[in-house]
Ligand SMILES: [Zn+2]
């Protein structure tokens with residue numbers, strides 16, 4: 312399925328190190344990514360979930376990206392909430408900002424977080440977002456702290472339209488299995504409330520081979536995470552030390568590659 316829509320994705324090939332085509336969930340047999348020559352793989356921060364004032368965030372995408380650069384990020388996705396409305400006005404604005412923003416070695420992604428939609432409509436909404444130019448589609452999962460429609464996790468994971476399930480909450484074993492089968496990345500969240508589900512999500516993902524990342528779900532620049540703190544979120548969720556680099560660097564790099572070429 313192509314991404315469609317306007318705008319090209321400014322991902323500089325020199326930063327996309329490592330194997331170029333493996334499906335996200337098939338990476339376990341591959342050698343670890345090389346250190347990139349600078350020995351800084353472990354310190355590169357990738358974040359696939361944040362918001363702007365186009366929905367309930369505090370500031371503009373440009374401001375979020377500048378702060379991400381200051382904190383040593385290699386990539387920050389803006390994923391503003393999309394309910395059931397037309398995604399085009401929001402995506403047009405984000406794509407304009409993306410086009411105007413250029414910092415060497417830093418990747419911008421613009422997309423949506425499908426939120427509170429009837430589960431049966433998630434696939435269709437995600438498709439509309441991609442058609443409007445979304446380079447990443449995430450879904451607002453069944454966090455323990457909000458009344459997300461039951462069945463959202465499963466619909467998101469099974470849709471074949473979604474890259475990442477945000478704060479899945481009380482993830483089930485079946486959902487973790489499906490996430491692996493459908494190459495949907497599961498999120499460990501540093502956000503208050505959403506983070507209550509992290510331990511269970513990490514445990515099942517590790518058991519069943521689903522991939523994990525650590526995201527901020529930042530609604531303002533000061534919610535963005537430094538890499539040291541993201542590491543604490545992963546370890547605190549129960550990710551073993553030997554697996555931390557996979558969660559913080561290798562899976563994010565593969566996810567970034569996949570977003571660059573379209574799901
Ligand atoms: Zn929000």
Ligand SMILES: [Zn+2]
Pocket residue numbers: 360361362424477528
């Ligand atoms: Zn969010």
